[in-house]
Amino acid sequence: MEKRFGARAALEGADLVVAAGEVHALLGENGAGKTTLVNVLAGLVRPDAGRLEIGGRAVDLRRFGPRAARVAGVGMVHQHSTLVPAFTVEENLAFADPAAGRWFRPRAARARVEALRARYGLDAPLGVRAESLSVGQRQRAEILRALDRGARVLVLDEPTAVLTPGEVRALLPVLRQLAASGCGVVFISHKLDEIRAVADRITVLRRGRGVGTVATAATDARSLGRMMLGRELDALAPRRAAAARGPVLLALRGLCAPGLREGSALRDLELEVRAGEIVGVAGIDGNGQRELEEVLAGVRRPSAGSVEVAGAPVPLGARALRARGVAHLSGDRERAGLVAAMSVAENLLLKATWDDRRFFRRGRFDAEAAARHARACIEAFGIVPPDPERAVGLLSGGNAQKVAVARELAERPRVLVAVNPTRGLDVGSARFVHERLLALRDAGSAIALVSTELDEVLALSDRAVALVRGRLVPLPDGADRDAIGAVLLGEAPGVAAA
Amino acid sequence: MSALRPLAAAAAALVVAAVAIAALGLPAGAALRALAAGSLGGPAAWTATLLKTAPLLLTGLAVALAFRCGVWNIGAEGQLLAGALAATALATRLAPGAPAPLLLPLAALGGAAAGAALAAVAGGLRAARGVSEVISTILLNFVAIQAVAWAVQGPLQEASGAYPQSDALPAAARLPALGRVHAGVLLALLAAPGAAWLLFRTPLGLRLRAVGHSPVAARFAGISPERHGVTALALAGALAGAAGAFEVAGVTGRLYQGLSPGYGYTAIAVALLARLHPLAVVPSALFFGALEAGAAAMQREAGIPSVATEVVQGIVILFSVGFALPRRGA
Numbered sequence: 071m072e073k074r075f076g077a078r079a080a081l082e083g084a085d086l087v088v089a090a091g092e093v094h095a096l097l098g099e100n101g102a103g104k105t106t107l108v109n110v111l112a113g114l115v116r117p118d119a120g121r122l123e124i125g126g127r128a129v130d131l132r133r134f135g136p137r138a139a140r141v142a143g144v145g146m147v148h149q150h151s152t153l154v155p156a157f158t159v160e161e162n163l164a165f166a167d168p169a170a171g172r173w174f175r176p177r178a179a180r181a182r183v184e185a186l187r188a189r190y191g192l193d194a195p196l197g198v199r200a201e202s203l204s205v206g207q208r209q210r211a212e213i214l215r216a217l218d219r220g221a222r223v224l225v226l227d228e229p230t231a232v233l234t235p236g237e238v239r240a241l242l243p244v245l246r247q248l249a250a251s252g253c254g255v256v257f258i259s260h261k262l263d264e265i266r267a268v269a270d271r272i273t274v275l276r277r278g279r280g281v282g283t284v285a286t287a288a289t290d291a292r293s294l295g296r297m298m299l300g301r302e303l304d305a306l307a308p309r310r311a312a313a314a315r316g317p318v319l320l321a322l323r324g325l326c327a328p329g330l331r332e333g334s335a336l337r338d339l340e341l342e343v344r345a346g347e348i349v350g351v352a353g354i355d356g357n358g359q360r361e362l363e364e365v366l367a368g369v370r371r372p373s374a375g376s377v378e379v380a381g382a383p384v385p386l387g388a389r390a391l392r393a394r395g396v397a398h399l400s401g402d403r404e405r406a407g408l409v410a411a412m413s414v415a416e417n418l419l420l421k422a423t424w425d426d427r428r429f430f431r432r433g434r435f436d437a438e439a440a441a442r443h444a445r446a447c448i449e450a451f452g453i454v455p456p457d458p459e460r461a462v463g464l465l466s467g468g469n470a471q472k473v474a475v476a477r478e479l480a481e482r483p484r485v486l487v488a489v490n491p492t493r494g495l496d497v498g499s500a501r502f503v504h505e506r507l508l509a510l511r512d513a514g515s516a517i518a519l520v521s522t523e524l525d526e527v528l529a530l531s532d533r534a535v536a537l538v539r540g541r542l543v544p545l546p547d548g549a550d551r552d553a554i555g556a557v558l559l560g561e562a563p564g565v566a567a568a
Numbered sequence: 569m570s571a572l573r574p575l576a577a578a579a580a581a582l583v584v585a586a587v588a589i590a591a592l593g594l595p596a597g598a599a600l601r602a603l604a605a606g607s608l609g610g611p612a613a614w615t616a617t618l619l620k621t622a623p624l625l626l627t628g629l630a631v632a633l634a635f636r637c638g639v640w641n642i643g644a645e646g647q648l649l650a651g652a653l654a655a656t657a658l659a660t661r662l663a664p665g666a667p668a669p670l671l672l673p674l675a676a677l678g679g680a681a682a683g684a685a686l687a688a689v690a691g692g693l694r695a696a697r698g699v700s701e702v703i704s705t706i707l708l709n710f711v712a713i714q715a716v717a718w719a720v721q722g723p724l725q726e727a728s729g730a731y732p733q734s735d736a737l738p739a740a741a742r743l744p745a746l747g748r749v750h751a752g753v754l755l756a757l758l759a760a761p762g763a764a765w766l767l768f769r770t771p772l773g774l775r776l777r778a779v780g781h782s783p784v785a786a787r788f789a790g791i792s793p794e795r796h797g798v799t800a801l802a803l804a805g806a807l808a809g810a811a812g813a814f815e816v817a818g819v820t821g822r823l824y825q826g827l828s829p830g831y832g833y834t835a836i837a838v839a840l841l842a843r844l845h846p847l848a849v850v851p852s853a854l855f856f857g858a859l860e861a862g863a864a865a866m867q868r869e870a871g872i873p874s875v876a877t878e879v880v881q882g883i884v885i886l887f888s889v890g891f892a893l894p895r896r897g898a
Contacts, residue, residue: 369787388790404782407789411781420778420789424771434770 071110071120073103073278080106081117082278088223088254093245095269095286096258098298102275102496104258108225111256112146113139124223140168145221147212149228155201159183159194159211163218179218186217190247193240204356206237213244224248225256230264231494234354234522235558242268260496262291274298295497315532316345317380319516320396320485324375327361329540334358336365337540339375343485343516348507350531351520351542354558358540359489359520366487366518367391367398379485392421395484399474401493403467406474410463414453415444417462418477447476452502468499475506486510489520504530524554574841574848574888578855581887585880589872592879598870603880606865607858613865615748619819621857622756623648623831626811628838628849628856629763630683630804635844636767637800638780638793643690643705644808645832646712647683651809652816653716654682656724656734656823659741659816668740675741676813683809684802686712691798701801709832717825724823733824743818752814759807763846766803776800808832829860837885859884 073081081103088094096104109115110122113136122129124142139146153162164170164179180196187194194203194210203211209229216224226245230238245268249255259265265272266286274281274297281297320343329335336358343349353359364370365377368388376383379394391398400406408417419440422429429435429443444458451472453465462470471491478486488507492500507530511517520537521527527534527545534545536557546553582600590596607617627644634641655675666674686708693699717732719725724734743750767773776796778786783793811831816823838856842848863877 367788368790388788392790398788400788405784405788407785409778409781409785412778416774416778419771419774420785420791430771433772434765435774437769 071107071117071122073106073110073115073117079278081110081120083120083280084275084278085280085283086111086256086273087283088256090222090252090254091249092270093249093255093257093268095265095272096256096275097260097262097265097272097294098275098496102298103278104275105227106278107275108146108227108256108258111139111144111223111225112136113144114146140219140221143220143222145213145216145219145224147209147216147224147226147229149231151200151205151208151212153200153208153211153215156199158197158199159203159214160196162200162211163215168219182218183214186214190217190244190251192244204237206233206240209233209241210244213248217248221253223254223256225258227258228260229257230259230261234356236354238264260494262294266291298497315347316514318342318378319345319380320487320518321378321381322375323378323383325365325372325377326374327365327370327372329358329361334361335540336361336372339542341518341535341542343518345484345514345516346511347532348511348517348519348530350527350534350545351518351537352524352527352534352545352554352558353520353522353537355522358537359522361540362520362537363398363400363487363489366396367400388421389423393423397478397481397483397486399478399486399488399491401471401490401495403470403474407477408462408470408474411461413444413459413461414448414465414473415440415458417473418444418447421477447473447480450480451476468495468502471495471499471503475503479506479510482510482513482515484515486515486517487520488517490522491519492523492526524558574843574852577888577890578841578884581884584887585883588879588883589876592876594872594876595870599866599872599880602866602869602872603859603862605862606869607862611747613861616861616864617854617858618749618753619857620860621853622750622753622818623811623815623828624834624838624856624860625756625849625853626759626814627808627832627835628842628853629759629846630808630811630832631835631839632842632844632846632849633763633767633776633807634800634804635839636780637776637796638783639691639694639797639800639804640702641687641690641705641801641804642702642836643687643708643832644804644835645828645830646705646709647687647805647808648812648815648828648832649709649712649716650686650805651679651683651812652823652827653712653719653724653812654809655679655741655813656737656816657719659737660724660735671738671740672743672817675737675817676810679813680806680810683805683807683812685805687801687805687808688798691801694801695794695798701797705801713825716823716827720824726822731824734822736821737817741817742821743814745818748819750814750818752810752818755814756811757850759810760846760850763807763849767846772799808835834860834885837889840889855888856885 071081071084084103084107086107098104106115110117113134117131122131129142154165157165160176160180160183163183164174164176167179183196192210192214194207194214200208229241233241245255245257257269269286271283271285273283276298322339322341325336325339327336334356361370365372368386368391371386379396384390384394407420419429424430429439441458448456453469453472462473492503507517519527519530535542536545538558543557546557586596586600589599606613627648630644631641655678658678659671659675690701690704690708693704694701720732720734726733726735743752767777775791778791779793779796786793815827820827834856838849838852842852859881863881866872867874867877
């Protein structure tokens with residue numbers, strides 16, 4: 071397959087051959103072309119050149135759209151839900167059901183789903199609206215829908231990126247079972263351990279080209295990393311001797327905040343982060359992670375307690391925190407304050423104080439100074455392409471995150487709140503972010519690292535706690551992963567289910 | 569390429585409009601000639617076009633500015649009328665005793681303030697209660713329309729009481745004019761680069777655009793989407809209100825019902841054809857101004873019934889807006 075988007079080549083002769091009865095993993099850095107390749111398969115992207123055969127039959131790519139793909143037996147489970155939120159699961163299946171013709175038949179759909187559900191052990195409540203399902207349930211409903219439409223090739227684009235570890239453990243056997251029933255399953259993931267656990271074969275993409283396909287049993291992490299990156303893959307950035315610790319710069323005192331959903335309200339959090347240390351907050355999404363992030367970013371009002379910076383309570387507000395030297399870096403780039411439609415230079419100014427004389431004078435901003443500042447950040451943080459006027463949305467995930475890193479870290483904040491700072495990044499970009507965090511700590515800043523990646527927390531933190539059901543609990547010794555898992559899932563003593 | 573699309577759309581719209589006129593059994597050739605002559609053929613035609621362009625330009629900017637901040641201001645018509653009402657009230661009732669040189673600025677600023685105040689009501693409801701500004705600005709249009717109707721039959725009615733209209737504005741409150749082209753046309757033309765400067769060269773503009781593109785990201789950057797929504801609406805209302813003040817002070821000389829032939833609604837098409845860029849609002853408003861002026865001539869000169877001219881305008885608006893917008897997903 072070959073595909074260009076404007077000047078950028080997304081695919082340059084990538085090959086993928088998926089056999090019936092196998093789980094086939096697609097591995098590659100961000101921007102390697104994985105999503106483009108599967109979007110070609112799903113009829114969402116028309117390639118510039120290439121051949122597609124499904125079930126041994128050549129497909130006319132000029133007439134190949136999403137509907138043709140579905141008819142040909144390709145089922146797609148996108149990263150973000152494509153269910154109608156206000157419909158129940160069975161209504162979603164009945165909606166645009168090819169077998170029903172012009173009629174809407176949720177009851178007929180229910181019978182079919184029940185059968186599929188029993189056959190594959192896919193647990194998704196049928197009578198519940200899609201919007202009230204958990205992410206994992208929604209994903210299973212999407213798989214059910216694809217199977218119901220007669221999918222023989224099932225494509226899952228980073229299905230585990232949004233799942234809790236428990237949900238991941240539940241999903242992987244389902245994929246095995248789908249393969250056992252004769253489907254070809256294409257599985258995209260960044261996580262080597264998942265791929266090793268579930269895939270029969272692995273195809274590695276690098277910069278739009280297929281580097282090769284290998285049997286999972288015949289390979290190891292190092293050689294896969296070499297294929298992906300074109301260089302040896304190190305482990306995560308090594309933990310380093312902590313710099314000398316200083317005074318407490320960030321403290322949560324009896325912090326409570328209302329929750330977005332059941333069990334995610336923050337309850338009586340006590341935490342201190344000193345200068346020169348990284349304190350990790352491990353946990354699974356939905357246990358108060360988002361609420362804690364919003365409080366520490368100044369956009370959620372605590373119901374009790376306070377956030378103290380350098381010993382003084384901070385009034386509510388993103389600007390008030392910023393003014394006291396608290397920066398916020400999030401892996402959820404849209405929320406972190408990057409505006410995709412605006413340029414790199416403008417995004418770098420977005421959190422500047424409006425009386426900053428470098429950029430703003432007499433009610434206007436100095437476009438020259440902004441561009442100079444952007445070029446300096448581009449240089450210092452290696453943002454590619456080096457164009458201050460380019461819209462952030464046109465950058466790769468890794469480079470967009472570098473823009474956020476540049477904005478949050480360039481001023482060397484006293485306190486950094488980093489929340490899933492490497493989510494969705496490839497290995498190279500993730501390591502870049504980790505190096506910067508460690509450098510910031512060594513320079514004497516206090517860092518609170520809230521992450522759902524346990525490995526990240528363990529590798530970077532000087533000490534770590536867990537946020538479980540809205541409470542902070544101690545994290546067991548790093549060596550005992552089973553014990554840690556039990557704590558994160560709220561199964562350990564000491565985490566009362568209230 | 570992208571700049572040519574709106575131009576091509578406008579041209580294609582005129583062709584289809586001609587076909588529609590012919591289909592109605594009317595002389596299409598004569599109609600188009602009258603349209604062209606009445607909008608661009610000679611000083612009188614240009615005067616008519618420019619007088620229609622000024623309110624379209626200001627209200628078009630009002631719509632574009634608010635849209636840029638993610639606020640759907642459908643209320644430019646009401647804001648224009650509020651401006652006209654306030655300017656008339658100031659010039660004929662409250663301030664005839666004011667020193668003459670102050671009367672005009674007072675009326676113009678009062679008009680802008682009234683437009684801003686009306687729009688800010690929608691902004692405030694949106695910020696405080698989450699009321700959709702699409703609904704509230706439309707409804708406030710009716711409030712403004714009725715307020716004008718009441719005023720010209722009540723407190724602002726002319727002294728003779730003959731017609732439902734206000735007294736003529738005193739000479740000191742009239743905009744200076746060259747021929748019939750009043751100074752408000754020039755001010756409207758200057759407002760476009762002013763709005764562009766505000767949006768692209770000031771920190772306020774940066775914040776407004778950030779809110780428009782991504783309210784969530786803006787909130788995390790410490791920029792309140794609610795407060796900036798109010799600001800954007802108030803700025804928009806001020807522009808539209810000034811347009812209303814300029815109409816009474818520069819064109820009609822009085823307030824009456826039907827003062828605006830729907831400038832504030834056409835403004836939405838003006839803004840969309842310009843793709844919300846303040847500088848592009850100038851040619852866009854000029855196009856719709858010419859269409860407005862030419863349609864009147866078409867009716868007068870070629871005997872095209874007013875219904876048909878409205879059909880033509882409708883076709884042009886549909887075409888120009890439909891084709892000027894980027895394709896979905898593109």
